Amino acid sequence: MDEKLEQVEKILKKYKQEQLLRCYDKLIEAKKEELLDQILKIDFDHMQKLYEETKGKKDFKNFDIEPLPYVDKEKLEKEEKEKYQKDGTEIIKSGRYAVVTMAGGQGTRLGHDGPKGTFELEVNPKRPLFTLLSETIREAIEKYDAVIPWYIMTSKENNSQTQEFFKRHNYFEMGEENVKFFIQNEMPMIDTTGKILVDDKGMVKQAADGHGGIFEAMRKEGILEDMRSRGIEWIFIAGVDNVLAKMVDPILTGLAINRKCLAAGKSVVKNNPKEKVGVFCKKDNKPSVIEYTEITDEMAEAIDENGELLYGESHILCNLFNIKAVEEISINKLPYHSAFKKAKYIDENGVIVVPQEPNAYKFEAFIFDAFERLNDMAIMRVKREEEFAPVKNAEGVDSPETAKNLYLDFIKNKK
Numbered sequence: 001m002d003e004k005l006e007q008v009e010k011i012l013k014k015y016k017q018e019q020l021l022r023c024y025d026k027l028i029e030a031k032k033e034e035l036l037d038q039i040l041k042i043d044f045d046h047m048q049k050l051y052e053e054t055k056g057k058k059d060f061k062n063f064d065i066e067p068l069p070y071v072d073k074e075k076l077e078k079e080e081k082e083k084y085q086k087d088g089t090e091i092i093k094s095g096r097y098a099v100v101t102m103a104g105g106q107g108t109r110l111g112h113d114g115p116k117g118t119f120e121l122e123v124n125p126k127r128p129l130f131t132l133l134s135e136t137i138r139e140a141i142e143k144y145d146a147v148i149p150w151y152i153m154t155s156k157e158n159n160s161q162t163q164e165f166f167k168r169h170n171y172f173e174m175g176e177e178n179v180k181f182f183i184q185n186e187m188p189m190i191d192t193t194g195k196i197l198v199d200d201k202g203m204v205k206q207a208a209d210g211h212g213g214i215f216e217a218m219r220k221e222g223i224l225e226d227m228r229s230r231g232i233e234w235i236f237i238a239g240v241d242n243v244l245a246k247m248v249d250p251i252l253t254g255l256a257i258n259r260k261c262l263a264a265g266k267s268v269v270k271n272n273p274k275e276k277v278g279v280f281c282k283k284d285n286k287p288s289v290i291e292y293t294e295i296t297d298e299m300a301e302a303i304d305e306n307g308e309l310l311y312g313e314s315h316i317l318c319n320l321f322n323i324k325a326v327e328e329i330s331i332n333k334l335p336y337h338s339a340f341k342k343a344k345y346i347d348e349n350g351v352i353v354v355p356q357e358p359n360a361y362k363f364e365a366f367i368f369d370a371f372e373r374l375n376d377m378a379i380m381r382v383k384r385e386e387e388f389a390p391v392k393n394a395e396g397v398d399s400p401e402t403a404k405n406l407y408l409d410f411i412k413n414k415k
């Protein structure tokens, strides 16, 4: 232990991060050990680089941006649609299809006490988001008479609560062996001077590393191995907060297969040029998503020959990957983006500070940065009212109220 402590002290001195041992003496033995291990896992050179990057602004004009071709599900030729349906159905029926739900986010905007998936939507009867998602998957399991395993990505923060919730709900009658959990990675948070924060328990202040952390987590946590052993070929990955996510989609799967793409994404038409959503595009000839903060007004308003927005295919976090693509992507980390957030910490006087304004950088990888690692991607436009009802904010746009109404309308029209 003393040796380990010395080793840690040396590293911290080298990187001027000695504050991380601020509470060390007050911790119980087990926590001391855990703190030292936490510190030994940090890549300080990488953290320093990320800190430097928070000071500079990216120049998006350096990229060659073009629209990414897409197909509209509604406008597919009958024969084409039937072919996709047939090929996709074959994959699902033969047990080569899995669903992954990303539920490792903090859900800060919603402000629900507990994992976001346990938030109850006021539909009749009111049900948690996880329950609504499980209903969609179970419907497909019955329809295709197939085993469709469900993988849930959690964070260190919400993993045990999430697993307890599933246990209480008897794994939604899908069989415990068909519902698997895996924990995503965390990244330290730094203040504006580049110092890593100490959290309110005296440990390193860390936060989930973004939905882009999914690829690395699937590899490290043995999920890819588990999928391989079950013969899974296609993996649908979506967030926990879209209550209309159609996660088992034979047409999207058939489209990817017939286009010989290792990934496919669903889009909905952007409501208006100013809507705050990322849109699919080609960046230096590779599939990508350009965020609303990055797109110029001119590009956002550009119109194609049919009078539609040229960059109008919104990315809704509903994507399908071939397992080979996930394996490939998971080898190298995706880039991190910084976000300036409020983070509770212990200061140099040992006092817990609860900031009222953002005070620290959080580092997150985005799933769509993985698209650039692929040569091509099949994009399918679907109807917003059928597949997109996000729960993001406590009120206003994309809130429980809007999601509830969309969900109820969907159910009414389905009947």
Ligand code: UTP
Pocket: 102, 103, 104, 105, 106, 107, 108, 109, 110, 116, 153, 184, 208, 209, 210, 211, 238, 239, 240, 241, 317, 364, 392
């Ligand atoms: P959001 O970016 O909307 O984040 O995540 P969030 O955590 O739900 O909400 P805010 O921004 O804190 O208010 C979109 C999806 O990606 C998952 C979320 O759980 C959600 O399903 N996600 C996000 C992760 O699984 N891990 C992360 O680190 C971040």
